[in-house]
Structure formats: structure tokens, C-alpha cells
Amino acid sequence: MTSVQQARQALGGKLRTLRVSVGLTGRELAGRLSWPASKISKLETGKQAPTEADVVGWVGATTGDEQDSASVLAMLRTMESAYAEWQRLLGGGARHHQSTWAGMERRAARLRVFEPAFVPGLLQTAGYARHRLAQAITAFGAANDIDDAVRARLARQEILYDSRKRFHFVITEAVLRYGLCPPELMLPQLDRLVAASTLPNVRLGVIRFGTPFIIGPGCGFWIFDDRQVIVEIFSAELTLTQAQEIDLHEKVFGAMASVAAYGADARAVLTRVMEELRSTLPDNDDVGATTP
Structure with missing residues (x-):
């Protein structure tokens, strides 16, 4: 269940509490509002999201309390602002979306990032970034501004050298092994991760295969200071x-970080994967780079 579904169910539970508090059945409330009884059920179970007019009508037909109305409307607006479809986010092109992220990153002093499947954008090479952005453009039918988008993603990485900021990345070993780009592009990407792990204000943790998880790895997320969390799912x-x-x-981030390898141990995982990947190439004399 996504956070949006949970929020919708929580909102439905609040509406049900208001109805029950004044002793109304669902059918009686539907009669007062001239709604089909099925709408009451769908709103209370979270199967349908209410509109602001629905909320105002519901509160007016139950408690009539302005504080109840303000509380439920706040829940609704929070839920709506939390859910932004990828098609809308990418409507102005992938470059615009990268610029939006750059602004959020500039405002944050501390970033904590967990990624179970992808190399975080701030650590991507141009080759890896191009393949990831191309996949998103294809999947969501966004405008193809990939050259500008790649440049914008790489420009975001300048903040890694801002000594006032702190970055903590945790990735799984699967991130290193998924075939999300050709091997000849993945090799420099792995080398880039090795280099990033040596930056003084960057912590890079790798959760090795075989490590017992305290909490199972779900979707990736970014924590900006203590202000907000961005979670990426397929549709939003x-x-x-x-x-x-x-x-x-x-x-959750603390649990993931506690089982990750850091420093020389993390670099040992990275270089081992690099050597294994190099061995699969037909001519691997000059492909990629290894870091001792």
C-alpha cells in the first residue's frame, strides 16, 4: 500500500468518525446529502477521494463544526499536494524536473538518500543518467529534451563540493548489478561511486548481498533535512x-544505514563488481577504470 492510499484511508476514517459521532448510518447521511449510499462507503473506505465540496457537505450534515471542516480539509490538501503524477511533473520536460530537484537540494543542508535499485541522481555519470532519463521519457511520453536534462542532472552534482552540506547515501548491491545501462557505461559509473565515497562530506554505504535486513528494502526515498521526504513510485x-x-x-533510513558497509569495505564491494563486469566484456583492456 502506498502512502497516498494510506492517507486516503485515514481521511475516510476521519469522515466515518464524524458520521458515527452524531449517530447517523451511512444510508441516513446519504439521504441528507442526496448522494448514493455507495458514495458514502467508497469515501469512508478510501476507495474514492472526496472533493473539497464533499468534505464541506459531509461536515455540514454531521457535526457542523468549523474546526472539523478545517481539519479534514487540511488532510485532503496534504494528500493532494503529496501526489503529483509523473506525466504532470515531466510535462515541462525532464530538464525542468531536474531544475526543480536542484532547487530542493540547494535549500537543504543535510540529505539522506536510500536507493534499492538505482544510482542516486547526484552520483550518476552522464552515460548512466542518459539511460535512466531515456527510460522515464519513454515510459511517460514526456518531451524528449534528454540532452538538456542530462546537463541539468550533472549540474546538480556541484553541491557535493559544498563543504557546508552533508550527504549520506545508502544503496543496495543490486544497484551495482542491475543492467540498467550497457556494461561499458556501468564501469565508469561504478568508478564514480568509488570516487564519491572519498569526498569528505559524503558517506556512501553499500548493503551487500547476504546481509540480513532489519526492514525489507522497498522504494527509494530522499530525506531533506528534517522537513520533507520525497518518495518515488512508478506512477508518482x-x-x-x-x-x-x-x-x-x-x-527506516537508520535501519538501512546500520547494516551497510562503508569506507574501504564499501569500495571493496564496488571494485569486486567492477572486476566481474570487466571480465564479461570481449575486450576489456581499456574499458572503465579500477580504483585500488
Whole structure:
């Protein structure tokens, strides 16, 4: 279940509480609002999201309390702002989306990132970034501005050299092994990760295969200071700002970080994968680079 579905169910639960508090059945409330009874059920179970007019009508037909109305409307608006379809996000082109992320990163002093499947954007090479962005453009039918988008993604990486900022990345070993780009492009990407792990304000953790997970790795997420969490799922980018959501993701990140390898141990994983990948190439004398 996604956070959006959970939020919709929580909102439905709040509406049900208001109805029950004044002793109305679902059918009685439907009669007061001139709605089909099925709509009451769908709203309360989270199968349908209410409109603001629905919320105002519901509260007016139950408690009539302005504070109840303000509370439920706040829940609704938080849920709506958290869910932004990829098609809309990419409507202005992939480059525009990269610029939006750059702004969020510039405003943050501390970034914590967990990625179970992809190399984080701030650590991507141009070759890897091009393949990832091409996949998104194809999947969502976005405008093909890939050259500008790649440049914008690489420009974001300048903040890694800002000594005032702190970055903590945790990735799984699967990130290193998924065939998301050709091997000859993945080799320099792995070398890039080795180099990034040596930056003084960057911590890079790798969760090795065979490591027992405290919490199973789900979707990736970015924690910006203690202000917000961005979660990427297939159909949307979720922006979470409620304290309990941020606290939960901080706990998950802590669990992931606690089982990751760092420093020389992380670089040993990276270089081992690089050597294995090099051995699969027909002519591997001058492909990629290895770091001792």
C-alpha cells in the first residue's frame, strides 16, 4: 500500500468518525446529502477521494463544526499536494524536473538518500543518467529534451563540493548489478561511486548481498533535512511533510544505514563488481577504470 492510499484511508476514517459521532448510518447521511449510499462507503473506505465540496457537505450534515471542516480539509490538501503524477511533473520536460530537484537540494543542508535499485541522481555519470532519463521519457511520453536534462542532472552534482552540506547515501548491491545501462557505461559509473565515497562530506554505504535486513528494502526515498521526504513510485512522486511520515522514514533510513558497509569495505564491494563486469566484456583492456 502506498502512502497516498494510506492517507486516503485515514481521511475516510476521519469522515466515518464524524458520521458515527452524531449517530447517523451511512444510508441516513446519504439521504441528507442526496448522494448514493455507495458514495458514502467508497469515501469512508478510501476507495474514492472526496472533493473539497464533499468534505464541506459531509461536515455540514454531521457535526457542523468549523474546526472539523478545517481539519479534514487540511488532510485532503496534504494528500493532494503529496501526489503529483509523473506525466504532470515531466510535462515541462525532464530538464525542468531536474531544475526543480536542484532547487530542493540547494535549500537543504543535510540529505539522506536510500536507493534499492538505482544510482542516486547526484552520483550518476552522464552515460548512466542518459539511460535512466531515456527510460522515464519513454515510459511517460514526456518531451524528449534528454540532452538538456542530462546537463541539468550533472549540474546538480556541484553541491557535493559544498563543504557546508552533508550527504549520506545508502544503496543496495543490486544497484551495482542491475543492467540498467550497457556494461561499458556501468564501469565508469561504478568508478564514480568509488570516487564519491572519498569526498569528505559524503558517506556512501553499500548493503551487500547476504546481509540480513532489519526492514525489507522497498522504494527509494530522499530525506531533506528534517522537513520533507520525497518518495518515488512508478506512477508518482510523493512529497511527505507530516512529522510522523518523516519520523518513519528516518527510522527506516537508520535501519538501512546500520547494516551497510562503508569506507574501504564499501569500495571493496564496488571494485569486486567492477572486476566481474570487466571480465564479461570481449575486450576489456581499456574499458572503465579500477580504483585500488
